[in-house]
Amino acid sequence: MVIKDFDIQVASAQHVDYAQQICDEMAESAKARGTGIAQRSPEYVANKMLEGKAVIAFHKDGTWAGFCYIETWSHGDFVANSGLIVNPIFRKEGLAKAIKENIFKLSRTKYPNAKIFGLTTGLAVMKINSDLGYEPVTYSELTQDEDFWAGCKSCVNYDILMSKGRKNCMCTAMLFDPTEKQKEYEEKMKKITHKATLLERIENAIFKHKAES
Ligand SMILES: CC(C)(COP(=O)(O)OP(=O)(O)OC[C@H]1O[C@@H](n2cnc3c(N)ncnc32)[C@H](O)[C@@H]1OP(=O)(O)O)[C@@H](O)C(=O)NCCC(=O)NCCS
Numbered sequence: 001m002v003i004k005d006f007d008i009q010v011a012s013a014q015h016v017d018y019a020q021q022i023c024d025e026m027a028e029s030a031k032a033r034g035t036g037i038a039q040r041s042p043e044y045v046a047n048k049m050l051e052g053k054a055v056i057a058f059h060k061d062g063t064w065a066g067f068c069y070i071e072t073w074s075h076g077d078f079v080a081n082s083g084l085i086v087n088p089i090f091r092k093e094g095l096a097k098a099i100k101e102n103i104f105k106l107s108r109t110k111y112p113n114a115k116i117f118g119l120t121t122g123l124a125v126m127k128i129n130s131d132l133g134y135e136p137v138t139y140s141e142l143t144q145d146e147d148f149w150a151g152c153k154s155c156v157n158y159d160i161l162m163s164k165g166r167k168n169c170m171c172t173a174m175l176f177d178p179t180e181k182q183k184e185y186e187e188k189m190k191k192i193t194h195k196a197t198l199l200e201r202i203e204n205a206i207f208k209h210k211a212e213s
Helices: 013-033 042-050 095-110 123-132 146-154 158-163 178-212
Strands: 006-010 054-059 064-073 078-086 115-120 135-137 172-176
Touching: 006 064, 006 095, 013 042, 013 064, 013 078, 042 054, 042 064, 054 095, 064 095, 064 146, 078 095, 095 115, 095 123, 115 123, 123 172, 146 158
Parallel strands: 078 115
Antiparallel strands: 006 054, 054 064, 064 078, 115 172, 135 172
16 A cells, blocks of 8 residues: 555535544544543534534545544644544555645635644654654643633543643644744745855865956
């Protein structure tokens, strides 16, 4: 199986019938891992599809393959790409990475100024986020929107989170900050330009020296 065997698209009304299967798989996978998740109902997932805030993947034979959706917090200042799930029969093929790339692109288009963040215990997601430019941060850097943290109530580790005053828990927090990324990019460009002008000056000096001798 190769990644070309999958079709990844922005989910819409035609996909709402998959919401139940997606939620069942999310719950099953969380049970198997023995970790917690912010549980979502099929209605919630279907609504994300109707709003154009989700990405769904299918194998070329039509089998549902994966899913992920966008959530916004703090009046759109923060975005999370949540509920990443890959059908167990299609795991370890690079599909989660491809789905995350798609939902990240969709998030950047819809909310270009928002900080994009994630909370995860999974190594696969940490790797994928890191490749997308996310960096590990403390929980204080995340949205402080009460509605976001309320989502942790259905997690098995909620007591731990609260006992630590919501400062940390079992999940690693990762953040993509577009303002910081822009600054990093400008710094890099400044260095490249500086190097180029330096090179130009050296070349000019050599040229002048040759012309004079
Ligand atoms: C986590 C999950 C989405 C990964 O899906 P996947 O399609 O198998 O992942 P990919 O094939 O795209 O792998 C991405 C990277 O993670 C690594 N990886 C995948 N599964 C892994 C695992 N169980 N443990 C450690 N690394 C893993 C891959 O080797 C790859 O790394 P690389 O880029 O260095 O090669 C999938 O296992 C799943 O649906 N799990 C249950 C739900 C879940 O945990 N969701 C995340 C909630 S935060």
